[in-house]
Amino acid sequence: MHKAAPAHDPGDDELEVRPPQTVAAGAAAVGHALEIAVEQMGVRRTLGTLLRVNQVDGFDCPGCAWPESTDRSHAEFCENGAKAVAEEATRRRVGADFFARHPIADLAGRSDYWLGQQGRLTQPVVRRPGGTHYEPIGWAEAYDLIAAELAALDDPDGAVFYTSGRTSNEAAFAYQLLVRAFGTNNLPDCSNMCHESSGSALTETLGVGKGTVLLDDIHDTDLILICGQNPGTNHPRMLTALEVAKGNGARIVAVNPLPEAGLMRFRNPQHVGGVVGRGMALADRFLQIRVNGDLALFQALGARLLEEDRRDPARSVLDHGFIAEHTDGFDAYAAHLADLDWDEVEAATGLTRAEIDETVADVLAADRIIVCWAMGLTQHRNSVPTIREVVNFLLLRGNVGRPGAGACPVRGHSNVQGDRTMGIHERPSGAFLDALGAEFGFDPPRRPGHDTVDSIRAMRSGSARTFLAMGGNFLAAAPDTDATAAALARCRLTASVSTKLNRTHTVPGEVAVILPCLGRTDRDEQADGPQHVSVEDSMGMVHASRGRLAPPAPDLPSEVEVVAELARRLVADRTTADWTAMQADYGTIRDHISRVVPGFEDYDRRVVDGFTLPNAPRDHRRFPTATGKARFTVNPLTRVDVPEGRLLLQTLRSHDQYNTTIYGLDDRYRGIRRGRRVLFAHADDLAALGFADGDRVDVVSEWDDGERRAPSFRLVAYPVARGTCAAYFPEANVLVPLDSTAEVSNTPTSKSVVVRFEPAAP
Ligand SMILES: Nc1nc2c(c(=O)[nH]1)N[C@H]1C(S)=C(S)[C@@H](COP(=O)(O)OP(=O)(O)OC[C@H]3O[C@@H](n4cnc5c(=O)[nH]c(N)nc54)[C@H](O)[C@@H]3O)O[C@H]1N2
Numbered sequence: 001m002h003k004a005a006p007a008h009d010p011g012d013d014e015l016e017v018r019p020p021q022t023v024a025a026g027a028a029a030v031g032h033a034l035e036i037a038v039e040q041m042g043v044r045r046t047l048g049t050l051l052r053v054n055q056v057d058g059f060d061c062p063g064c065a066w067p068e069s070t071d072r073s074h075a076e077f078c079e080n081g082a083k084a085v086a087e088e089a090t091r092r093r094v095g096a097d098f099f100a101r102h103p104i105a106d107l108a109g110r111s112d113y114w115l116g117q118q119g120r121l122t123q124p125v126v127r128r129p130g131g132t133h134y135e136p137i138g139w140a141e142a143y144d145l146i147a148a149e150l151a152a153l154d155d156p157d158g159a160v161f162y163t164s165g166r167t168s169n170e171a172a173f174a175y176q177l178l179v180r181a182f183g184t185n186n187l188p189d190c191s192n193m194c195h196e197s198s199g200s201a202l203t204e205t206l207g208v209g210k211g212t213v214l215l216d217d218i219h220d221t222d223l224i225l226i227c228g229q230n231p232g233t234n235h236p237r238m239l240t241a242l243e244v245a246k247g248n249g250a251r252i253v254a255v256n257p258l259p260e261a262g263l264m265r266f267r268n269p270q271h272v273g274g275v276v277g278r279g280m281a282l283a284d285r286f287l288q289i290r291v292n293g294d295l296a297l298f299q300a301l302g303a304r305l306l307e308e309d310r311r312d313p314a315r316s317v318l319d320h321g322f323i324a325e326h327t328d329g330f331d332a333y334a335a336h337l338a339d340l341d342w343d344e345v346e347a348a349t350g351l352t353r354a355e356i357d358e359t360v361a362d363v364l365a366a367d368r369i370i371v372c373w374a375m376g377l378t379q380h381r382n383s384v385p386t387i388r389e390v391v392n393f394l395l396l397r398g399n400v401g402r403p404g405a406g407a408c409p410v411r412g413h414s415n416v417q418g419d420r421t422m423g424i425h426e427r428p429s430g431a432f433l434d435a436l437g438a439e440f441g442f443d444p445p446r447r448p449g450h451d452t453v454d455s456i457r458a459m460r461s462g463s464a465r466t467f468l469a470m471g472g473n474f475l476a477a478a479p480d481t482d483a484t485a486a487a488l489a490r491c492r493l494t495a496s497v498s499t500k501l502n503r504t505h506t507v508p509g510e511v512a513v514i515l516p517c518l519g520r521t522d523r524d525e526q527a528d529g530p531q532h533v534s535v536e537d538s539m540g541m542v543h544a545s546r547g548r549l550a551p552p553a554p555d556l557p558s559e560v561e562v563v564a565e566l567a568r569r570l571v572a573d574r575t576t577a578d579w580t581a582m583q584a585d586y587g588t589i590r591d592h593i594s595r596v597v598p599g600f601e602d603y604d605r606r607v608v609d610g611f612t613l614p615n616a617p618r619d620h621r622r623f624p625t626a627t628g629k630a631r632f633t634v635n636p637l638t639r640v641d642v643p644e645g646r647l648l649l650q651t652l653r654s655h656d657q658y659n660t661t662i663y664g665l666d667d668r669y670r671g672i673r674r675g676r677r678v679l680f681a682h683a684d685d686l687a688a689l690g691f692a693d694g695d696r697v698d699v700v701s702e703w704d705d706g707e708r709r710a711p712s713f714r715l716v717a718y719p720v721a722r723g724t725c726a727a728y729f730p731e732a733n734v735l736v737p738l739d740s741t742a743e744v745s746n747t748p749t750s751k752s753v754v755v756r757f758e759p760a761a762p
Pocket residue numbers: 063064065080194227228229230231233234235255256257258260289290291292293294374375376377411412413650651652653654655657658659660751
C-alpha cells in the first residue's frame with residue numbers, strides 16, 4: 001500500500017548536516033528512489049510504471065531532457081527519473097473536501113513540500129471574489145468563466161499565457177495557436193528563466209538556438225568540458241554517457257564552484273559491480289571556478305590558444321581552414337584577446353595561471369571537444385557574452401559540425417526545447433508567423449509579447465490583468481517572490497492548468513481557477529481513441545509518449561482538450577482551425593505542424609519510431625546567421641562587482657527536488673538531511689565575516705533598488721569557491737531582484753546575487 005500524505009508540515013525542524021559525499025548513484029540511489037516510489041504509488045504500480053519509462057511504447061520520463069540512447073531495450077534506471085514518475089503517478093488525491101478543509105490562507109502558510117505531497121488534483125475549483133476558499137466548479141462553467149474574462153479585455157495584450165516545459169508538442173502547438181488567434185504574443189515560458197541565454201547566444205553565432213551534438217558525439221570524443229551543470233542530480237542518465245565516453249578514452253574537465261558528487265565519481269547502478277566500490281572517477285580535472293567566472297575562463301583559454309598558434313604556426317593549434325571557410329569576425333576577436341587582462345582573469349575565475357595552462361594542454365591534446373553547460377552559465381548578467389565565448393572557443397579549433405565535437409546546452413524540462421520549436425515564444429520569427437497564418441487563414445499578431453520578467457512587470461503595473469498558466473509554478477519559479485506575488489494578486493483572473501497543488505495557487509487573483517489535467521503517465525482517451533503525444537529532447541530527437549495509467553479522476557481533460565475547450569469559446573471563428581477534430585485525434589494537430597514547422601514533414605508517421613530534427617551547423621556546417629557564417633564575437637571581460645563583506649550567491653537544486661516540486665527534504669550528496677534552509681559558504685569566508693558553521697542568519701541581498709531579506713538560514717561550512725555561496729531554489733528566490741537580469745536574454749540572474757548575512761532573530 002502507498003502511504004497517505006503527511007498531515008504535518010515538517011518544515012526545517014530536524015535539519016541535520018553531515019560531510020558531503022564524493023560519489024554519485026550506486027545502491028543508495030536505487031533504494032532511495034524505490035522508497036519514494038512505493039510511498040507514493042504502492043508496490044504494484046511502482047513496478048508497472050517504472051518499467052515503462054522511456055520505452056519505445058511507453059511514456060517519456062517527465063524528468064529531464066537528456067536523450068534516450070537509441071538502444072531502448074531495457075529501462076535505464078535513474079533515481080531522479082523514478083522520483084519524477086512517482087510524484088505524478090502517486091495514488092494521493094486532492095479533491096473538493098481538501099479545499100473545504102484548507103482555506104487559501106492556510107495553504108499559503110504551508111511549505112512547497114507539503115503542498116506537493118498532497119497528491120494529484122482531481123476536480124476544477126474556483127476562488128470567487130472575496131472568497132476564503134477554493135470551491136468546486138463544473139467543467140463547462142470553469143471554461144465559460146475563463147473565456148468570458150478573456151473576451152472582456154479591451155486589449156489582448158492584457159492577458160499573459162505562461163507555459164512550463166512539460167507540455168507536449170501537440171498541446172504547445174494548439175496553445176500558441178489559441179493565444180495568437182486571441183491576438184497576442186504574450187507567451188512567456190520557463191525557458192525565459194532557463195536556457196534563454198543559450199538560445200540567444202547560439203542563434204546569433206551559429207544560426208540555430210540549439211545544441212550541435214548528438215548522444216553518439218558524447219560517447220566518442222576526446223574532451224568534454226562540463227560547465228555549470230550538476231548532472232549527478234539533474235541529468236543522472238548523462239553520467240552513463242560520460243562513463244561510455246571515458247571508456248572510449250575521453251577526458252573530462254568539470255568547471256564548477258562546487259565539487260559536485262556526480263561530477264567527481266560515479267557508480268553505475270546498472271552494472272553488477274556498480275553498487276559497491278569507489279566507482280569510476282569522472283572528472284580528470286576540476287576547475288573550482290568562482291561564480292560568474294566562466295566568461296573570463298573562456299577568454300583566457302582563447303587567448304592562450306591564439307598565443308600557442310602564433311608561437312608554433314606549424315602545429316595546427318587553430319583550425320585555420322575552418323576559420324577561413326566558415327566563420328567571420330576572427331581578426332577582431334584575436335585583436336581583442338591580445339590584450340587580455342590576466343589580473344582580471346584571476347580575480348574573476350579564482351583560478352591560477354597554472355590551472356589554466358594545464359587545461360590548455362588538455363585542449364591541445366584533444367582533436368574533438370564538446371562543451372556541455374546548464375544553469376551555472378545561463379543565469380548571470382553576462383550569460384549571453386559567456387556563451388558567445390564558449391562558441392568562440394569551439395570555433396577556434398573547428399569543433400562545430402563534425403563528429404565528437406560541438407556545443408551541448410543541456411536542457412531542463414523534458415519538452416522545453418520542443419515547446420519552443422512549436423512556437424511558445426514571445427518573439428516568434430516572421431517566418432513562423434507567416435506559415436502559421438497561411439495554415440489557419442488568419443493574421444497572427446506581430447508585436448513582440450512579454451517574456452517572464454516583463455509579464456511580472458505588466459501585471460504589477462496593471463497593464464496585464466489576466467494570467468493563464470499551462471503547467472508550471474510561476475510564483476515559486478520566478479525571481480523576486482514578493483514582487484511576483486503582488487503582481488499576481490493584482491490580476492482580475494489567475495487560472496492554472498495543473499497536475500499538482502503549488503505555491504502559485506496560494507496567491508489568487510480576484511478570481512482564481514485551478515483546472516486539473518492529465519499527466520504524461522496517464523492514459524489519454526479522446527473521441528477517436530487513445531492518443532499519444534510527442535516531445536523533443538535536448539539533442540533535437542523527437543519521439544512519441546504514451547501514458548497507460550488510469551487517470552486520477554474519470555473526467556480529467558488533457559492539456560489539448562483544455563485548449564480546445566477554450567478555443568471553441570473564444571476564437572472559433574477567427575481561424576480555419578477545426579478544434580474538435582484536433583482534440584479528437586492529435587494526428588490532426590501533427591499534420592498541421594508538419595506544414596508549419598520545418599523539419600516535421602510527415603510528422604504523424606515518423607513520430608512512431610522517432611526522428612532527429614535537422615540541424616544545419618551540426619549536419620552541414622551551414623550557419624544560418626545574419627552573415628551566413630559562424631560568428632566570432634568580441635565581448636568585454638565583465639564580472640559582478642562584490643563589495644567588501646559580501647558574497648556572491650548562486651541558487652541551485654537539491655538532490656530531492658524537481659524545480660519547485662520538493663520530493664523530499666534531503667540533499668544526500670551534499671550531506672543535508674531533513675531541511676532546506678541552508679546556506680553553503682567557505683569556512684574561511686565565514687570566519688572572515690565573523691560567522692561560523694551552524695550559525696543562523698538572515699540572508700540580505702543588495703541591489704540598486706534596495707534590499708531583500710530571506711530569514712533564518714543555517715550556515716554550512718562547505719568547500720565552495722572562495723567569495724561565493726549557495727542556497728536552494730526556490731527558498732532563495734525572494735532575494736533575486738526582478739530587475740537584475742541577463743543582457744539580451746532578460747533571464748533573472750539567479751546565479752549572481754550579492755548578499756550579506758545578519759544574525760537571525762532568536
Ligand atoms: N532531479 C532534477 N532534475 C532536473 C531538475 C531538477 O530540479 N531536479 N531541473 C531541470 C531543469 S528545468 C534544469 S534547467 C536543469 C538544471 O540543471 P543544473 O544546471 O545542473 O541545475 P542547478 O542545480 O541550477 O545547478 C547549477 C550548477 O551550476 C553550478 N554553478 C553555479 N554558478 C556557476 C558559475 O558561475 N559557473 C559555473 N561554472 N558553475 C556554476 C552549481 O554549483 C551547480 O552545480 O535540470 C533539469 N533536471
